[in-house]
Amino acid sequence: MGDNNPEGEEQQPSPTDSVQPQMTVHPVSYSGMPMHMYPFSHSVMPSTPPRTKRRQVKNACTNCQKACKKCDDARPCLRCVKYGISEECVDSQRKERQKGVKRGPYKKRDGKTNNANDQQVDVSVQPGMMVPPAVAATSATPPIPYMSPYTPFYGQYPATHVPKAGEAPVYVPQLFYAPIAPPQAMPAGHGSGQDGEPAPYTPYYPVFTAPYHQAYAAPYMVPAPRPEGQMPMAPGPVAHPAHAHPPHPAHHHPHYAPYPPQAYPKPPSRGPEINAHHMMDARRDARLDMSRMPEGMHGHHGKAG
DNA sequence: GGTCTCGGACTTTCAAGCGT
DNA sequence: CGCTTGAAAGTCCGAGACCG
Numbered sequence: 001m002g003d004n005n006p007e008g009e010e011q012q013p014s015p016t017d018s019v020q021p022q023m024t025v026h027p028v029s030y031s032g033m034p035m036h037m038y039p040f041s042h043s044v045m046p047s048t049p050p051r052t053k054r055r056q057v058k059n060a061c062t063n064c065q066k067a068c069k070k071c072d073d074a075r076p077c078l079r080c081v082k083y084g085i086s087e088e089c090v091d092s093q094r095k096e097r098q099k100g101v102k103r104g105p106y107k108k109r110d111g112k113t114n115n116a117n118d119q120q121v122d123v124s125v126q127p128g129m130m131v132p133p134a135v136a137a138t139s140a141t142p143p144i145p146y147m148s149p150y151t152p153f154y155g156q157y158p159a160t161h162v163p164k165a166g167e168a169p170v171y172v173p174q175l176f177y178a179p180i181a182p183p184q185a186m187p188a189g190h191g192s193g194q195d196g197e198p199a200p201y202t203p204y205y206p207v208f209t210a211p212y213h214q215a216y217a218a219p220y221m222v223p224a225p226r227p228e229g230q231m232p233m234a235p236g237p238v239a240h241p242a243h244a245h246p247p248h249p250a251h252h253h254p255h256y257a258p259y260p261p262q263a264y265p266k267p268p269s270r271g272p273e274i275n276a277h278h279m280m281d282a283r284r285d286a287r288l289d290m291s292r293m294p295e296g297m298h299g300h301h302g303k304a305g
Numbered sequence: 306g307g308t309c310t311c312g313g314a315c316t317t318t319c320a321a322g323c324g325t
Numbered sequence: 326c327g328c329t330t331g332a333a334a335g336t337c338c339g340a341g342a343c344c345g
Contacts, residue, residue: 069337103321
């Protein structure tokens with residue numbers, strides 16, 4: 001098959017999934033472009049684009065893990081939301097790494113130098129390059145997923161992300177942001193980085209200027225709060241600091257931001273009726289139940305022994 | 306044709322080994 | 326003690342099977 005969209009992963013969410021104000025909305029993958037891939041304008045792209053490094057979430061949820069499918073950092077993850085199993089979307093448990101495993105003597109890297117230096121073919125960081133003024137101006141800017149209203153790109157990685165050697169440079173387009181509150185207190189250990197690092201994912205999500213009639217907006221668009229008395233979405237980037245609480249929706253006229261139209265070519269039908277999508281979900285859920293059998297019945301991943 | 310399964314490529318993590 | 330190495334552990338792409 002070779003389709004880039006297995007499971008229709010970037011399909012429309014079911015109407016019941018849409019826009020729950022307190023819900024974590026996924027800033028990822030609606031475009032069909034994997035969230036870890038950084039698109040570039042042709043002027044920025046090298047003539048022979050290096051293969052984009054695949055980026056993985058730190059911890060996939062149990063459902064995605066079993067299905068061997070792409071997960072994301074939000075809980076519930078996009079895939080679980082899509083399949084209506086949000087309540088089952090929990091981080092998988094990582095095995096404890098075994099200790100005391102002896103290793104043979106290391107083979108010398110042919111010769112000498114710290115080839116960490118050799119690897120540092122710095123394809124990325126030209127000073128000031130690709131850093132939007134709003135971000136560049138404030139080093140105290142919290143990690144923010146960036147969104148461009150003008151390109152089919154819906155990434156999620158923080159502006160503080162520093163490309164490693166060989167990794168594609170981060171593209172930071174002009175964008176608008178809207179913070180959302182986490183849906184609930186995270187379980188211990190979830191959402192926090194290692195060693196007390198800040199959480200790698202801040203639940204912000206994108207706001208676009210809305211060229212669509214509001215009647216069509218609801219299924220795709222998320223209300224984006226704005227400060228008291230401010231004009232609706234000025235034509236420029238607005239950064240919401242992480243600590244700023246979104247104004248209460250009831251007290252503000254939301255303006256709506258569309259999800260990418262190419263990912264949502266037409267509004268989904270609304271209403272409680274069971275649609276084909278739900279039918280498929282039922283079939284899928286049955287299979288998921290099978291796959292939720294105890295470890296070992298799912299014969300897979302024997303590699304890691 | 307759309308969806309699901311799962312083999313295996315690929316990435317991440319982190320303890321052991323090593324150099325200073 | 327910090328850096329490097331390399332293997333375990335984990336993610337998820339994508340080909341092929343399956344289903345309506």
